[in-house]
Each structure stands twice: as C-alpha cells, then as structure tokens.
Amino acid sequence: MAGARWNLTQVLLADKRADAAEAVAMSAVADVRADLRVENSDAMAVSGALLLIAAVAAVRDGKVWAGRDYLRQVAPLADRIGNRNVCWTAFGPVNVAMYAVSIEVESGEAVEGLRLAAKVDHERSPSIERRVAFLLEQSKGYLQRREYKEALNLLEAAETDAQEDVRFRPAAHALVRSPMERGRRSEAHEAARLATRIGLPG
Known part of the structure; x- marks a missing residue:
C-alpha cells in the first residue's frame, strides 16, 4: 500500500498538486512506522522514497527548508540499507544524492545543485527513469544560469x-523549448533538431 501511494504522489506532482503529494507521502510514512521499529529494510526503503517525494513536494509548495529537512531525515536510512529497488523506488544513497540536486535546483539554487551533481555517479542508479530525471534536473540548473549549450548537452545525453x-515527458519538452526560444542562433538550431528527433510539436 505504501508503494502504491508512492506512485500516487508522482501523479499528484505531475498534476501540480504539491501540497496533496506531500500529505499523501507523509501519511504513508506514518503508516509504515511500526515496520521501521523492527528494522524492516523494505519498509525503510519505501519510507525513504516517500520522504524524498515529500521533499520535492514541499519545495514546489514553497517550503524549501521543510524539503531540506526531509532530505536530512532520509539520508541515515539510505546509508543503513544501501541501494535497493523496493516497489521500483530505486531508493538508496545514490537516489538520495540525486534528490539533493533536485531540491536545490527546484528552489532556484542552481549553483549549489550543479555542485552537488558533479559528485554523483548517476549510472549506479538501477532506474533508467531516475537517471534521465537527474540529467533533466541538471539541464534545468544550467538553463537557470542561461548556459544553454551545457543544458543541451545534458538533454541530448538523456535522449541517448x-x-x-x-x-513523452512534458518537463523535458519545456526544457528543450527554452534554448529554442532564448539561446543563441546555433543553440536554437541545435535545440530545434533535438525537438524534431523527440517529436516535439512546433
């Protein structure tokens, strides 16, 4: 049930209902608390994954420090159980490190987010979806700094x-459109070629 609610939080975030996503995540964390007390590793992994989603939801809802606090809570769980993929959550130290980047980029702290990203070996994640999301988060960070070439390099790596x-990811489409509309001519042309390859509507 907690794994199912983790999936629900993803839907709520995609629907821009960050407050609801955080509430669902934290309710599910409370429901698995008893299993945490008996050192159930699967419960730890799912609880950790829910806290990571709650962190992103909190930041999107304007509560940056709450998001960072969730991240601080979850780090010891990840260190204790290592990288796991319970309910396809890909929870573990690698995912926590990737979410730390997301928290900073989502809060507009692109410099800190990109600094943290440089330390992450995202290829160790068992989830292609998470690896791609990590590349997109870095691209978003570079776009915040108007460094369109670097952003495009990461978008093309995600495409590869x-x-x-x-x-099929709307967030990726928005990232591709930015250098098309705001980059220099060469960057706009490169972004337009990428847009064509991924079937982005004009």
Missing part, C-alpha cells in the same frame, strides 16, 4: 539514454 522517456 531513453529517447521514449524524453519524448
């Missing part, structure tokens, strides 16, 4: 890793 994921 999982073209269908990029093709």
